[in-house]
Amino acid sequence: MYLNTKSIFCGGIALFILNGCATAKPALEGRIDPHLGSAVKANIAAQFVAPSPQQKANTYIPADPNRAALARKNYRENTIDTPAAGSQTSR
Numbered sequence: 001m002y003l004n005t006k007s008i009f010c011g012g013i014a015l016f017i018l019n020g021c022a023t024a025k026p027a028l029e030g031r032i033d034p035h036l037g038s039a040v041k042a043n044i045a046a047q048f049v050a051p052s053p054q055q056k057a058n059t060y061i062p063a064d065p066n067r068a069a070l071a072r073k074n075y076r077e078n079t080i081d082t083p084a085a086g087s088q089t090s091r
Contacts, residue, residue: 074080
C-alpha cells in the first residue's frame with residue numbers, strides 16, 4: 001500500500017493529539033458517590049418480574065391474517081392513516 005508523507009504526517013499529528021486525551025487517573029476519582037445509581041438499581045429490582053417456565057416456553061404469537069390482509073389493502077390503495085403527533089392508539 002502506498003502512503004505519502006502527507007498522510008503519515010497527519011496520522012502522526014492525530015496520534016499526538018489523541019495522546020493528550022489519555023490520563024493515568026480518572027478526573028473525578030474520589031469525588032463520585034459510591035451509591036450513585038442505587039435508585040436506578042432499586043427501580044429495576046422493584047419492576048422486574050421473572051417469567052415462569054411456562055411463559056418462557058410460550059413465545060409463539062400467531063399472526064392475524066385479517067389484519068395483514070387489511071394492511072396490504074390499505075397500502076395498495078394508499079389509504080394509510082398517518083398518526084397525529086402525540087396520540088396513542090391501542091388495538
